[in-house]
Amino acid sequence: MLFDDSPASSLTGIARLAARSSVLEAKSQVRYFEIETRSVLNRTRLGMPFRWTINPYRGCEFACKYCYARYTHEFMGIEDVALFEDQIYAKSNLAPILRQELRKTDPREAIAIGTATDPYQPAERRFRRTRSVLEVFASGYGRRISITTKSDLVTRDVELLTKIAAANSLSVNITITTLDRDLARLLEPRAPRPDLRLRAVRTLADAGIRVGVFPNPILPLITDSERRLDLLARAARDSGASHFGGGLLFLMPAARRVFFPFLAERFPHLLKRYEDRYTRNAYLRGEYAESIVARVRSIRVRHGLDNGPLEHIPAGFEPEQPALFEIR
Numbered sequence: 628m629l630f631d632d633s634p635a636s637s638l639t640g641i642a643r644l645a646a647r648s649s650v651l652e653a654k655s656q657v658r659y660f661e662i663e664t665r666s667v668l669n670r671t672r673l674g675m676p677f678r679w680t681i682n683p684y685r686g687c688e689f690a691c692k693y694c695y696a697r698y699t700h701e702f703m704g705i706e707d708v709a710l711f712e713d714q715i716y717a718k719s720n721l722a723p724i725l726r727q728e729l730r731k732t733d734p735r736e737a738i739a740i741g742t743a744t745d746p747y748q749p750a751e752r753r754f755r756r757t758r759s760v761l762e763v764f765a766s767g768y769g770r771r772i773s774i775t776t777k778s779d780l781v782t783r784d785v786e787l788l789t790k791i792a793a794a795n796s797l798s799v800n801i802t803i804t805t806l807d808r809d810l811a812r813l814l815e816p817r818a819p820r821p822d823l824r825l826r827a828v829r830t831l832a833d834a835g836i837r838v839g840v841f842p843n844p845i846l847p848l849i850t851d852s853e854r855r856l857d858l859l860a861r862a863a864r865d866s867g868a869s870h871f872g873g874g875l876l877f878l879m880p881a882a883r884r885v886f887f888p889f890l891a892e893r894f895p896h897l898l899k900r901y902e903d904r905y906t907r908n909a910y911l912r913g914e915y916a917e918s919i920v921a922r923v924r925s926i927r928v929r930h931g932l933d934n935g936p937l938e939h940i941p942a943g944f945e946p947e948q949p950a951l952f953e954i955r
């Protein structure tokens with residue numbers, strides 16, 4: 628057993644909850660746990676495009692080599708960054724806690740679902756924690772909600788999403804780093820194929836849901852070429868996306884511990900360049916970074932796509948009178 632029922636007395640906070648978690652299921656590689664939920668809405672720092680985030684899971688089975696969120700397992704006292712993708716925690720009891728929290732929050736503040744783990748990773752098929760969150764939003768109105776995912780499983784909830792969109796401002800962002808299946812398999816070994824994600828864009832757009840494509844993260848010298856990004860934006864537009872926007876890879880120390888060995892194995896000719904640029908700073912700045920921003924902007928304009936989802940005010944409430952969230 629990786630965990631037993633008696634947490635070490637030295638553990639506190641989320642690490643203590645993680646140690647208490649009971650196994651939901653174990654596949655050959657991946658183990659699922661249930662973790663007690665203390666709060667559903669997490670406040671972001673100022674300057675972010677959303678005020679609150681919701682992540683129904685901890686850890687993410689998609690196992691992207693560049694994943695920025697691996698450090699979040701460290702909060703639970705798990706230092707092996709590889710376990711981020713093999714030890715998945717489904718949060719318990721989300722809906723009642725979320726209802727309580729929403730009563731105390733300003734409905735004008737934007738809520739982003741899926742910022743640190745994918746809300747439609749394989750665990751969702753069984754444990755439906757993201758769906759339980761969406762059901763809360765479907766029972767209210769006047770919220771600003773976005774969902775970001777790499778998974779076509781989002782289309783399972785198309786009816787629910789349509790219901791939410793009718794009474795809230797909702798946008799869905801599908802992340803597609805590349806259309807190249809083989810490259811995607813290397814970079815995101817357990818995520819759905821790019822063509823399945825594009826098909827999800829089409830399904831959502833056809834249902835009248837505002838959907839965009841994010842080529843995030845743009846990987847220097849791997850996915851950053853004009854040609855690759857242009858093909859992706861064109862495919863996004865042709866699938867009904869309304870917006871397209873992306874940012875460059877950033878690499879925190881926990882992410883570097885996985886990404887650099889991956890480069891050494893698969894892109895050895897790039898390793899030194901990445902090490903030189905990312906070892907001291909997680910973010911790239913300067914001429915190259917600016918050129919990528921300009922490239923994405925010009926591609927977006929070329930294909931008639933927006934920078935982000937346009938604010939959609941559903942019928943039934945006035946924008947100057949912020950609606951109150953109401954649980955029916």
Ligand code: SF4
Binds near residue numbers: 689693695743
């Ligand atoms: S889908 Fe997102 S959270 Fe999941 S492994 Fe990939 S980058 Fe990390």
